[in-house]
Amino acid sequence: MKLQLALDSSNSQEAKRILEKVSDLVDIVEVGTPLLMKEGVKVVTEIKSAYPQLEVLADLKIMDAGDIEASIGFEAGADIVTVLGVAHDVTIGRAVNQARTLSKKVMIDLIAVSDVRARIDQIDAIAPDYCCVHTAFDLQDHGMDPLREIQLVQSALKRTQMAVAGGINPGILPDILAYHPAVVIVGGFITNHPEPRQAALQIKELLA
Numbered sequence: 001m002k003l004q005l006a007l008d009s010s011n012s013q014e015a016k017r018i019l020e021k022v023s024d025l026v027d028i029v030e031v032g033t034p035l036l037m038k039e040g041v042k043v044v045t046e047i048k049s050a051y052p053q054l055e056v057l058a059d060l061k062i063m064d065a066g067d068i069e070a071s072i073g074f075e076a077g078a079d080i081v082t083v084l085g086v087a088h089d090v091t092i093g094r095a096v097n098q099a100r101t102l103s104k105k106v107m108i109d110l111i112a113v114s115d116v117r118a119r120i121d122q123i124d125a126i127a128p129d130y131c132c133v134h135t136a137f138d139l140q141d142h143g144m145d146p147l148r149e150i151q152l153v154q155s156a157l158k159r160t161q162m163a164v165a166g167g168i169n170p171g172i173l174p175d176i177l178a179y180h181p182a183v184v185i186v187g188g189f190i191t192n193h194p195e196p197r198q199a200a201l202q203i204k205e206l207l208a
């Protein structure tokens with residue numbers, strides 16, 4: 001099981017300071033959407049060259065032009081790019097083809113997919129690398145319970161591995177781990193913690 005650290009700060013200096021403290025504890029570094037929007041894909045290049053041993057994910061949340069936009073992330077140095085599950089199948093397919101050509105990976109983000117039961121089979125048929133059950137930032141204080149969706153997705157996926165994201169902390173993590181996700185994505189619990197390394201160690205202990 002991999003730990004992905006989501007760097008969602010809109011300031012790359014701050015994001016890099018946190019990464020420096022925990023880089024040995026994580027498997028995948030996510031250059032988050034706010035950071036990409038603010039500073040661009042050059043941050044992906046900078047992080048990949050500073051930490052070549054880590055996988056770097058560019059959270060591009062691609063919605064159209066799957067091959068063109070995936071290439072932008074891959075050419076910047078990303079090992080993985082994200083594509084929205086609400087995008088058309090052809091968009092997902094083009095991003096996945098681009099990833100296959102370059103020996104890279106695609107993670108599909110299920111954020112805002114209304115009928116997950118129906119959509120998950122269609123996405124799995126395209127065989128991206130990961131499919132992420134994602135509780136949106138904006139819904140995290142709305143009492144959302146991701147476990148039903150995690151169970152549904154885990155039981156439906158045949159060709160694709162499951163990732164889980166959105167407000168993950170040590171309170172909910174044991175319940176999530178019961179469904180054996182391939183990737184656990186943690187952002188704010190680590191990055192907003194007064195001691196990010198302590199927070200990451202707490203998560204690592206639970207993953208072990």
Ligand SMILES: O=C([C@H](O)CO)[C@H](O)[C@H](O)COP(=O)(O)O
Pocket residue numbers: 006007008030032033034059135136137165166167168185186187188189
């Ligand atoms: O993808 C994310 C969100 O949509 C903002 O772009 C976050 O990286 C993801 O939710 C993980 O962060 P936390 O919810 O703070 O753990």
